[in-house]
Amino acid sequence: MNEERVPVFAPHIGVDTLKHLTDALDVGWLGMGATTKEFEERIGAFLGLRERYVVAVNTGTSAFHIALRAAGIGQGDEVITPSFNYVADHQAIRASGADVVMCDIRDGDLGMDCEKAAALITPRTKALMPLHFAGIACDRAGVYRLAESRGLRVIEDACHAFGTEIAGTRIGADGDIAVFSFDPVKVVTSIDGGCVVVGDAEERERLQRMRLLGVDKDTTERYRNRRAWEYDVVSEGYRYHLTNILASVGVSQIKRADEFIASRQAVCREYNAAFANLTWARIPASDFAGVSPFIYSLRVLSGRRGAFIEHLSSRGVDAGIHFVPVHKHTAFAGARRGDMTVTDRVIEEVVTLPLHSNMRRDRVERVIDAVVSFA
Ligand SMILES: Cc1ncc(COP(=O)(O)O)c(C=O)c1O
Numbered sequence: 001m002n003e004e005r006v007p008v009f010a011p012h013i014g015v016d017t018l019k020h021l022t023d024a025l026d027v028g029w030l031g032m033g034a035t036t037k038e039f040e041e042r043i044g045a046f047l048g049l050r051e052r053y054v055v056a057v058n059t060g061t062s063a064f065h066i067a068l069r070a071a072g073i074g075q076g077d078e079v080i081t082p083s084f085n086y087v088a089d090h091q092a093i094r095a096s097g098a099d100v101v102m103c104d105i106r107d108g109d110l111g112m113d114c115e116k117a118a119a120l121i122t123p124r125t126k127a128l129m130p131l132h133f134a135g136i137a138c139d140r141a142g143v144y145r146l147a148e149s150r151g152l153r154v155i156e157d158a159c160h161a162f163g164t165e166i167a168g169t170r171i172g173a174d175g176d177i178a179v180f181s182f183d184p185v186k187v188v189t190s191i192d193g194g195c196v197v198v199g200d201a202e203e204r205e206r207l208q209r210m211r212l213l214g215v216d217k218d219t220t221e222r223y224r225n226r227r228a229w230e231y232d233v234v235s236e237g238y239r240y241h242l243t244n245i246l247a248s249v250g251v252s253q254i255k256r257a258d259e260f261i262a263s264r265q266a267v268c269r270e271y272n273a274a275f276a277n278l279t280w281a282r283i284p285a286s287d288f289a290g291v292s293p294f295i296y297s298l299r300v301l302s303g304r305r306g307a308f309i310e311h312l313s314s315r316g317v318d319a320g321i322h323f324v325p326v327h328k329h330t331a332f333a334g335a336r337r338g339d340m341t342v343t344d345r346v347i348e349e350v351v352t353l354p355l356h357s358n359m360r361r362d363r364v365e366r367v368i369d370a371v372v373s374f375a
Pocket residue numbers: 058059060061062085086088089131157159160181182183193194
């Protein structure tokens with residue numbers, strides 16, 4: 001059999017993206033500029049922001065780093081985030097100078113367990129960093145209740161949840177700080193990229209300065225595709241800006257975000273229906289209404305995940321694992337953490353099945369056939 005494999009991720013890059021890209025190259029201003037601004041405006045419109053601001057950067061990881069710094073978090077502080085999360089968050093916390101503290105997750109939505117997070121709070125704790133895993137919202141109300149009662153900032157990891165809404169409001173449109181990623185495999189990609197969404201105009205300015213070496217007027221000048229030759233450096237700064245070229249890919253993609261999300265929701269629902277009655281598996285705790293699904297995460301019970309992944313592979317279907325929990329990584333094994341009962345079980349169960357925007361019919365069918373034929 002010489003059938004093409006079904007990959008876990010597949011970018012949806014059409015001629016529209018190529019056109020945006022060549023148009024951006026033609027302008028002759030490759031760095032941060034007017035297209036970066038346009039991408040930020042389109043992100044704001046897509047999320048339905050009112051009196052909230054978008055600052056685009058080169059990765060989600062750098063977005064976390066400057067979000068923490070703009071919120072005044074650094075040395076001597078602690079930030080609580082799940083171990084069941086991508087290590088980008090933990091590295092960004094460390095880069096800010098703060099200490100990582102890891103909490104457990106809930107068994108249903110696989111998001112932060114607020115009771116367990118509460119037990120980890122000390123006078124040094126400054127922020128909670130919850131993840132909306134796979135695009136499915138965590139216990140957001142619980143997170144904000146806890147943060148308000150203990151005077152903490154919230155930096156939402158919404159990297160998996162660009163477009164997910166709760167009661168008609170998209171994540172990022174309210175609350176404290178939200179961070180998104182537009183990396184190569186995300187629902188909307190700018191090849192690499194990310195952004196911070198904040199509600200405080202001063203924090204926005206701090207973010208704008210920090211993303212480009214602490215220079216005071218670079219954002220306003222570069223948004224006109226030109227540079228300031230006289231400037232001051234007024235704060236700490238990094239080279240985290242998003243270029244016009246990458247932003248042009250983001251603009252092309254965000255124009256189609258609703259279409260991408262709807263197509264992914266349809267596949268997730270089809271998977272749910274096909275897998276609901278499998279006795280050895282657990283489907284995601286969602287009907288995907290209002291969800292922008294980044295991945296489809298099936299849980300394989302009774303220690304059979306390895307055999308399941310091998311079975312899929314023998315049928316030409318790739319599978320992923322999100323995540324290796326961060327408390328198992330060498331660099332973070334010594335970080336303070338609480339009880340990890342749910343995390344330690346879930347990480348033996350989760351399998352990421354292929355999910356693409358406008359996924360080809362034959363690929364959807366091959367995934368379903370491969371999964372249901374596992375006995
Ligand atoms: C949950 C989560 N957090 C953070 C990140 C970091 O984003 P980036 O890859 O854009 O730096 C990612 C990206 O994979 C992610 O999935």
